[in-house]
Amino acid sequence: MQTFDFIVVGSGSAGSVVAERLSASGRFSVLVLEAGGTDRRFFVQMPLGYGKTFFDPQVNWNYAAEADPGLAGNKDHWPRGKILGGSSSINAMVWIRGAPEDFDAWRDAGNPGWGFDDLLPAFKAIEDNQAGSTGLRGTGGPIHVTDNRKNVHPLTHRFLAAGQQAGLALNQDFNGPSQEGVGVYQITTRDGRRMSAARGFLRPAMKRANVRVETNALATKVLFEGTRAVGVEYLQNGAKNTARAGREVILSSGSVNTPQLLQLSGIGPASVLGELGISALHDNCHVGRNLQDHQGVNYTWKAKVPTLNQLLRPWWGKMLAGMQYLALRTGPLSMSMNQGGGFFRSSPTHALPNMQLYFQVFSTVLPKAGERPILSPDPFPGFSIGLSNCRPSSRGEIMIRSAEPTVHPRITVNAYATDADVAEMLDAVKFLRKLAAMPAIAEIIADEVLPGPSITSDADLIEDFRKRSGTVYHPVSTCRMGPDPKTSVVDPRLRVHGLAGLRVIDASIFPDNITGNTNAATIMTGWKGAELVLEDAG
Incomplete structure (x- = not known):
């Protein structure tokens, strides 16, 4: 020994x-x-x-x-x-x-x-x-931290504009003086x-x-x-x-x-x-x-304009992205799925942001069994905005x-075990739709895919996020x-x-x-x- x-x-x-x-x-x-x-x-x-x-x-x-x-x-x-x-x-x-x-x-x-x-x-x-x-x-x-502001997909800028139209500040650095607002995420990469x-x-x-x-x-x-x-x-x-x-x-x-x-x-x-x-x-x-743990859920829309789905779905798109990555260590394969995001308060009663946003320039509504299809997204142009609760009171x-x-x-997670956690998530998913209704994003939306326009009542919204929520791995x-x-x-x-x-x-x-x-x-x-x-x- x-x-x-x-x-x-x-x-x-x-x-x-x-x-x-x-x-x-x-x-x-x-x-x-x-x-x-x-x-x-x-x-x-x-x-x-x-x-x-x-x-x-x-x-x-x-x-x-x-x-x-x-x-x-x-x-x-x-x-x-x-x-x-x-x-x-x-x-x-x-x-x-x-x-x-x-x-x-x-x-x-x-x-x-x-x-x-x-x-x-x-x-x-x-x-x-x-x-x-x-x-x-x-x-x-x-630990090298990459500043991605010059590299994000153009639709990310629409998300940032919509956030500002919805009343959130543009935040250039979530690790700066304040977390609140929308911005581009820094990620832990170096040279791709x-x-x-x-x-x-x-x-x-x-x-x-x-x-x-x-x-x-x-x-x-x-x-x-x-x-x-x-x-x-x-x-x-x-x-x-x-x-x-x-x-x-x-x-x-x-x-x-x-x-x-x-x-x-x-x-x-x-x-x-x-x-x-x-x-x-x-x-x-x-x-x-x-x-x-932080629990999260995504809302997904079909877009009128191309998203990363059109690049990462077909074989030739995968080949182009792969060649760009192998040759230059750049392009979508060199980044996170969450290019933009932010922090907001689901209710004015919160003294600090209690929700985190994630903007994804692709969609994965049609998953393959046993796989997280980031590299095989949906056949239609789509994008998602997700969120997760920052300070849940539930304990497991x-x-x-x-x-x-x-x-x-x-x-044993005990997700959404308290009324407070349910109430703040209900407020938060309503804000996702408010965000999507802002002109910068609304003008490129064809349809809401998930949860879908028929889900409108509080009871249905709660049932939906219970069914589709999950850990965000924290x-x-x-x-x-x-x-x-x-x-x-x-x-x-x-x-x-x-x-x-x-x-x-x-x-x-x-x-x-x-x-x-x-x-x-x-x-x-x-x-x-x-x-x-x-x-x-x-």
Whole structure:
């Protein structure tokens, strides 16, 4: 059994950062355990290729949530990255930090050092923002952030004009002074290739002699001596292995796998563990609970003018787009499906934006079974405007269903479980139609395809978004941070309450969800968490 100073379980958005930061000085040895394989795959590196990874078991955990009454009984598909880079290797690449008020609320909940002003230096250090350096943006960091304002499809400009006609401001930078308004999304790409956490952080770290990365290595249990974590047991190529940590075990497996591994290791609700024959080393009922996620729905229209459907649907269009990408690393394949978007308040009663917009210059009303048809859109010209709730009050949980580590945990979302969540989504979908009625967009619309013009009453609109909503892939808070062990899993320094030598550094520690996409905040958590580890290591 080999011994390392630190064992990092998971090479995702946070784990890649932790491994790089802890190994940078050369003082410490770091072992990274990743359940998936290499990120050197064409459809991983090609930005729009993530449609091909949406169901691919080679790179994706392909979780299925429990049947959810809030989603009309549907079992939602939960893609999570099982690959170097984790979900940053298969996500939609939109770079949103979150509202400053989100992080100030974390701090005010008893987590010193987690306010926006505290975290801004980390956010800036991470970035190499093409838009340039400002008091709020950084350049020269490991993650290149592309400013797409000059590259978007012409219809995106119609969306921006319609948003302004509907009363929203034009926002040149959602990571600037304010999030509210409509604008073009910055994305994590560089030279037409995906800029994952693996590319920005882990790959450089892997060149160091003090870093070892084991792929296809499924962590099955954290090993303890008394109440101190001393190592990790893992399966690799059918064999059981163990590795010892001289200083700390750090769990960076994400909001699904981290609570699962804790529970498999005897850390969690004693009643749940006991039913599965697992002895509770540390009874904490909050492990796996407080699950928060953003729920989204798309409205789709048939257009009077060509959209990306006409380019990406036919074989010759695919060939042209492919040739442009291979030769120049430009064109639609070098971008995200969400070129434009924004943030708005579904009601004037909200002090801050509570809804996020996504504009897509193509449509996928006619999906193919087992595929997310981004590269095979509808045969007619179409486009979609989607939205997701930023601060839902519904809460779910993630609990193991078996003591066998290869069995997926039970994901109970409880979407739209509160009247407040239903009411704000109803207001929000009505705003989508208001947006589409603005002259800049209305003059190019032939028909509303989804949900269709017959869906008009409040009851029908609610029924529709329950049937068609789903995760926008931002699960957080299943090992939430807080000062009180009676209400949280980790303390403000990300140490697991009641145990030694064990931290959690990933999105599962978020006290509450943030306003927008979670990848940037997760990478920041990796940076901040590594700083805390290094401080405590002297």
